[in-house]
Amino acid sequence: MAAPIDAVGAKSNSQQILVRRIVCYVVLTLFAILSLFPFVMLIINMTKPSGDIQKGFSLVPGGFLWKNFKTVINNSDWKMLNSLKNSLIISGLTAFLSTYFSALTAYAIHVYDFKLRKPMFTFILMIMMVPTQVSALGFVKLMRSFGLLDSFIPLIVPAIAAPATFFFMKQYMESSLPLDIVEAARIDGSGEFRTFNSLILPILKPAIAVQAIFTFVSSWNNYFIPALLLSDKNKRTLPIVIAIIRSADYAKFDMGAVYMAIGVSIIPVAIVYLILSKFIIRGIALGAVKG
16 A cells, blocks of 8 residues: 555655746746846837837837947947947956955955954955945045046046955855965965965956956946046046936937947946856855855
8 A cells, every 4th residue: 555655645746846846937937037128128229219219118129220329329429439448448457456456365364364364354344334425525535636537547446445355255265265275385485476376366266257247347337436537528438428318408318329328338248247157156156155
């Protein structure tokens, strides 16, 4: 009698598992549709004139894609290509410098044992609690006194001090970087910077890729500080230009151009994600705090 009962139980369990899988797939499909719908809406509206967009959303694309693109690119007041170049310079340098020096700082805190080690770690984490808006006016006044308004330097150099990136790197090192490797390198006569650049950085590659993505996107979408510092048309970044397009008079407001400008601004971010996306899950999983 036991065998038929076990067979019935196994069949019931397999049916429950099947039902759970179906429910999970349905829920995930719905969430995927909800996540992708804004992008579909963006792409379709990029192909329409402003009048058709104001009538309401339709899944039928229009034939104004090239015209909207030329409107955005050729407008001398917006200077879209120039602002795209500025954003690439600022975001690229910010991502590179922030991840490198945050990893270097985390390496020093993780490897060296000195008296101020814990207070320094706590102090760096406390900086994360200070909102950017609190120090913005003082920062702008300081940059004005240095003569650095309408310059990329205040948007790049201060970003090197990134407490969140440092914390992520520190936790990643605790879970993935044995100190025996560093000691072995020192015994072999390797200098500290050579050890870090040649041995440690390859181990940190997943964490660096993840933080490079987050830092690049954060700098790319940053509007608040660049809007306070940059007034020269040739120095504007993409968020500033998009805000200018959106703030046009109603008679001159072109929604097709707005959607096209947003679409153009998303392309570099999408490329960065496609190049480094394979490191996201692996880096977050390996760099997570040990339980």
